[in-house]
Amino acid sequence: MDQGSVPRLEIVLETERLLLRPWRVSDAATRRKLWSERDPRVLPHRRISPDGHPTLEDIEEWIRRGDRDLSPGLLAAEQKSSGEVIGYCGLIPNGYGQEGEPELAFEFLRKVWRQGFATEASWAVLERAQASGYRCLWATVRDWNTASRRVLAKLGFVETGQVVPDEVHGDSLFTRRKL
Template identity: 60%
Template sequence: MSRHFALDSLETDRLVLRRRNEREAGIYRRLWTERDPRVPAHRRIDTEGRPTLEDIRAEIHRERQLTRPGLLAVERKIDGDVIGYCGLVFHGNGAPDEPELAYELLRSTHGYGYATEAGGAVLDWAAEAGYERVWATVRDWNAASRRVLDKLGFGETGQVEADAVHGDSLLTVRKLGDAHRVGRIRPR
């Protein structure tokens, strides 16, 4: 199946989701500093201060060269501030051409429904682009993200990557289709 990958931005009632840019590296690094201590070390700032702002800028630059959809900045319309990211990543939890939903928002913005709103827009876009399924992984202890995934219609598959140190990682899946739209998006 041929898919159209050009995705510059999506819009919801309260958010604009658009391609990330290197000027926002500080926001994405802040996300690294806010992560729960149970998150595996490779997803936290290391003892040498990595990833640095330059590391994050370089990653965003590489990401912008890809033809597949990726992570989008989540920007609040009213305040015009970037509060995190949401998008699709490809790394093989499902079939090779099935994306994984990824999202992370600044702690100060938790509890307002932004993750669900952004995730719904990305899932609607993924359905329109022809994807049949989207995966998501979540740590068993991450109740907030588990609630977001539940609201977005993801179901646990029963596949668990056991991790006694960081908490088990649960694999969830969401089948996409025209019958159930998740959010209200307006491509910009």
């Protein structure tokens, strides 16, 4: 199997078309592109500010600092066929579930949307989460985010009925997946 440019030891998870691995400083431009492609309804602090922040240098610094306290963490998704990072997927701590119930997060470049990458990466993360002993995962999603809601539904997440209303950015829906 083609391993692209990723040394075997660096691969955290592997799927049919993706290698999931820790971020490298050289991935900063892709990560910034993901920011720049975000929907205008996404909260301003999660979009590129009018004065250009986060800059490429800001993101390089985030990657240098790293954040690997939660296995398997948030992983860069490298497409095997091109060796290109096309998004990320992984787990982040959440502030609303029980301890040991992290949140699933994913984001992919627009140019690869609707090819099943988010679902494929998420299944691998789900399996790892289960193997790591987590009992359940959470995900929050804005009501207008049809693609993300569809991915979560395909993965077996169910809406809990908990909603944080937001007329400006869209209501946040809480979803949960037992493992």
